[in-house]
Amino acid sequence: MHEFEAFRAVARAGSFNGGARALGLTPSAMSQIVRRLEDRxxxxxxxxxxxxxSPTEMGERLLTRLNRAFEEIDAAAAEIRGGSGAPVGVVRMVVPRVAYEDLIEPQLVALHAALPRVTLDIRVEDAFSDIVGEGVDIGVRLGEFVSEETVAFPLGPQLRQIAVAAPSYLATCEAPAHPRDLARHRCIGWRQQTGAAPYRWEFAKNGEQIAVAVDGPLILSDRGAAARAAVRGLGIALWVEHRLRPWIEARQLIPLLEDWSPPYDGFFAYYHRNRHTSAATRAVVAFLRKVPGDQGAALSSEPMRRFHPGVLR
Structure with missing residues (x-):
């Protein structure tokens, strides 16, 4: 334990001198302790x-695991001091933006009231994450992308993504009747993360599935920004229907290819169950399992389950 404390102190301080001061040791003693750990x-x-x-790649991995272990030790000590047995600690989550805004954010006040001694450390991002390798306790993804090795449960309803365009854009050209027609249109692309290829728009009808590589004047990493660009007449955008609904009802956007846009499984929360799962994580999972899944659009058509939808994953 003494070696691990020394390692964490040096990593936090960015120097052996700073780490030594934090633990009341001499720099030479600190250096020897860390070298013994490296030898071991x-x-x-x-x-x-x-x-x-600075930590090496293996040092970063060790630091992530140690931080979680020390947090658990601190939480256990806090529970003993408090005597209440209430969950204490930090729970790390990674959540796509749409799922955070629609499903997690509305529950934050209630969750804090239920678990006042739990701190949520939430990373809102749309890129795929390895929750084990990155030291994350709970992840959120579309059901299609949740690994069978994890414990998963639904957070919200089915979703549907649709293509839309402004009346001003459609006044200049004929609306697409088939997904392949999008090749002749200006489309506002979406890139899920830096370095990834732009998303190929996906459609399905009567068992036929099509992925279209669209082209146009703009590629964005934010689907809301793409929708707003479509409102301005820049081209056709694709996003989840319930987020587009206000613009559609205001007649600022017109739905396209709706018969090619079936619903699919929505967002799921998932985690790796093991004997080291903290009490705080278990408490957050129990809370989320009780969240009513009525956010978003209510969809009644047969869901598209085996096709990779291009909503924020």
Whole structure:
């Protein structure tokens, strides 16, 4: 434990001198302790320069695991001191933006009231994440993308994504009658994360599934921004129907290819069940399982389950 405390102190301070001051040790003693730990685990844990000390890749992995372990120790001590047995600690989550705004954010006040000693550390992003490798406790994804190795449960209703365009855009051209017609249109693309190829728009009808590589004047990483660009007449956009509904009802956007746009499974929360799952994580999971799944649009058509929808994953 003493070696791990020394390792964390150096990583936090970015130097052996700073880590030594934090623990009341001499720099030489701190350096020897860390070297003993490196010898014991058989890998180098720090990059060392004259100005800076930073964890190696293996050091980062160890630091992530140690931070979680020490948080659990601190939480256990807090529970003993408080005597209430209420869950205490930090629960890390990674959630796509749409799922956060529609399903998690509306529950934050109630969740805090139910679990006042739990801190949620939420990363709102649309890129795929390895929740185990990144030290995340709970992830949220579309049901299609949840691994069978995890414990998962639905957070909300089925979803549907549709293509839309402004009346001003459609006044200049004929609306697409088939997804392949999008090749002749200006489309506002979406890139899920840096370095990824633009998303191929996906459609399905009567068992036929089509993925279209669209082209146009703009590619964005934010689907809401793409919808707003469509409202301005820049081209055709694709997003979840319930988010587009206000513009559709205001006649600022016109739905397209609706018969090619079936519903699909919505967002699921998932986690890896093991004996190290913290009491705080278990409490958050129990709370989320009770959240009513009535947010978003109510959909009654047969869901599209085996096709990868291009909503925020």
């Amino acid at each position: 685990v058989g890998v180098q844990l720090f990059h060392r320069t004259t100005r800076r000390v």
